[in-house]
Amino acid sequence: MVNGLSVDVEDWFQVGAFEGVIDRAAWDALPDRVVRNVDEILALFAACEVKATFFTLGWVAQRHGPLMRRIVEAGHELASHGWDHARVFTLGREAFAADVERARKVLEDASGVAITGYRAPSFSIDQRTPWAYDVLAEQGYAYSSSVAPIVHDHYGWREAPRFAFRPLDGSDLVEIPVTTAEFAGRRLAAGGGGFFRVLPYAFSRWAIRQVNGTDRRPAVFYFHPWEIDPAQPRVPGAPLRSRLRHYTNLSAMAGKLEQLIRDFSWGRMDELARREARQALDLAA
Numbered sequence: 001m002v003n004g005l006s007v008d009v010e011d012w013f014q015v016g017a018f019e020g021v022i023d024r025a026a027w028d029a030l031p032d033r034v035v036r037n038v039d040e041i042l043a044l045f046a047a048c049e050v051k052a053t054f055f056t057l058g059w060v061a062q063r064h065g066p067l068m069r070r071i072v073e074a075g076h077e078l079a080s081h082g083w084d085h086a087r088v089f090t091l092g093r094e095a096f097a098a099d100v101e102r103a104r105k106v107l108e109d110a111s112g113v114a115i116t117g118y119r120a121p122s123f124s125i126d127q128r129t130p131w132a133y134d135v136l137a138e139q140g141y142a143y144s145s146s147v148a149p150i151v152h153d154h155y156g157w158r159e160a161p162r163f164a165f166r167p168l169d170g171s172d173l174v175e176i177p178v179t180t181a182e183f184a185g186r187r188l189a190a191g192g193g194g195f196f197r198v199l200p201y202a203f204s205r206w207a208i209r210q211v212n213g214t215d216r217r218p219a220v221f222y223f224h225p226w227e228i229d230p231a232q233p234r235v236p237g238a239p240l241r242s243r244l245r246h247y248t249n250l251s252a253m254a255g256k257l258e259q260l261i262r263d264f265s266w267g268r269m270d271e272l273a274r275r276e277a278r279q280a281l282d283l284a285a
């Protein structure tokens with residue numbers, strides 16, 4: 001069972017938890033950590049001989065063209081994480097279409113490859129954005145991995161399927177939700193984030209074994225470059241809950257990631273989307 005490995009490429013100051021205290025207009029003046037962190041991730045993936053998908057902000061691609069080319073030259077998939085991390089449900093249909101079009105053009109110009117995958121910032125496609133998949137299909141995306149079928153304080157679409165589905169009639173567009181685990185009567189996003197970084201690694205291993213063994217489906221895992229960076233600048237004035245969530249266990253993250261990569265089989269999201277369409281969706285139809 002080959003699972004999907006993904007990195008959401010944004011810098012430490014672009015996370016949703018800090019949007020109330022860091023002004024977007026200040027971004028260009030803040031210390032850049034994304035290049036060194038992504039290069040470290042590329043080295044880890046090379047050492048583990050694994051390929052992955054890098055869902056990257058257009059804002060980052062515009063400033064770091066050589067990094068985009070290093071990702072592609074190493075055999076990874078470059079995909080879109082939107083322009084500047086505006087969550088989809090805060091945009092209307094027109095603004096969302098402009099956001100994803102602008103991001104894709106800059107990613108394609110920087111890398112020289114076609115962009116066919118999309119991940120919404122903070123898994124922000126949900127019941128409030130019924131137009132989002134129409135926009136992605138119109139713009140030629142093959143798949144999206146933008147849904148968390150859970151309830152969470154920042155995100156979640158409880159009614160969404162847990163595994164790959166086709167959100168539109170008459171379109172091949174595939175949605176691959178982030179992996180969830182049912183634990184103590186709750187459904188949790190078990191494909192990364194605080195679940196992976198804050199809880200002991202054994203929880204994540206258990207969750208992925210459940211998905212692969214009991215559900216017999218591939219897991220989808222994600223992390224961020226800032227999660228492996230204990231030396232990132234600290235954000236004063238952020239809410240305590242955000243700071244706890246953001247800074248816990250950063251120094252242990254790289255070792256945990258290496259363990260995860262070695263304990264399971266991983267690959268790119270575009271390949272996972274094609275396999276899911278063939279093996280799960282087309283056969284069921």
Ligand SMILES: [Zn+2]
Binds near residue numbers: 008010081085121122
């Ligand atoms: Zn993100």
